[in-house]
Amino acid sequence: MSTQTPPEIVDSHCHLDFPDFEGEREAIIARAAEAGVTRMVTICTRLRQEPQVRAIAEANDAVFYAAGTHPMSAAEEPLATVDELVSLAKHPKFVGIGETGLDYHYTAESAEIQKDSLRIHIDAARETGLPLIIHARDADEDMARILREGYENGPYACVMHCFSSGADLAKAALELGFYLSMSGIAAFPRSTELREIFAAAPVDRILVETDSPYLAPPPHRGKRNEPAYSAHTAAIGAEVFGLDYPDFARQTSENFDRLFSKAAAWSGTA
Structure with a gap:
């Protein structure tokens, strides 16, 4: 078994506060480091849970965090305000706005409130200079x-997390200068069309993530996902772009640093 240190990569989107990881977070972060995942962004999906998510980032140098109202929760939670998000973003390890967005698969009935929430998060991303998730x-x-209308009101940065939509949305996002993030879905055997969409994108706009505890890539599909497994997705990403794994790891880490510049500037002291 090789003792060579694996190339460093970033899990740009996980949910370490979820109950699936209760009592295991230190071990999970240690396993991530062993796999080369030396940084991760844990995402708060309901603003009332922000203190718990923040505490995880504060306790672990490798962990950063973002917060927003998930679209599937938009009808259940108080509507966020731009001022609220801007205030939260003052924390030194708060590096992104979201996740926010639209989900018509599970919660189409709340489409209008989802749109209102999304526009608020776009405004907060523009005001803070932090990327929208x-x-x-x-x-x-x-x-x-x-996304286009929001950009016309003033530019902002953005990542399409766990991208699994169609080619037209990928094109629209890339035209705005946004990034696409590969999750375990991109590694599923039947995701040929999705891999083709990624392959058509500039490699300097690609991130890697787990969205753990969900969407574990092979060989762990169907099991609980965790940040270490982003290495499996990155291996598929390297194949998609015709790169050696170390080169793809380096490229996606550089992409992360460019987009999540606040995380890149983190010195390890609050």
Whole structure:
């Protein structure tokens, strides 16, 4: 067994506060480091849970965090305000706005409140200069339109997290200078069309993530996902772009640093 240190990569989107990881977070972060995943962004999906998510980032140098109202929760939670998000973003390890977005697969009935919430998060991303983190499912046309309209009001940065939408939304996002993030879905055997969409994108706009505890890539599919497994998705990403794994790891880490510049500037002292 090789003792060579694996290339460093970043899990740009995980949910370490979820109950699936209770009592195991230190071990999970240690396993991630062993796999080369030396940094990760844990995502708060309901703003009332922000203190718990923040505490995980504060306790672990490798962990950064973002917060927003997930679209599937938009009808259940108080509508966020730009001021609230801007205030939260003052924390030194708060590095992104979201996740926010549109989900018409599970929660189409709340489409209008989802749109209102999304626009608030776009405004907060523009004001803070932090990247917007987008969840999109079965809402490609509305998503592309709202992202464009928001950009016309003033530029902002954005990542299409766990990208699994169609080629048109990918094109719209890339035209705005946004990034696409590869999750375990891109590693599923039947995801040929999705891999083709990624392959058509510039490699300097690609991130890697787990969205753990969900969407574990092979060989762990169907089991609980964790940040270490982003290495499996990155291995598929390297194949998609015709790169050696170390080169793809380096490229996606550079992409992360460019987009999540606040995390890149973190010195390890609050």
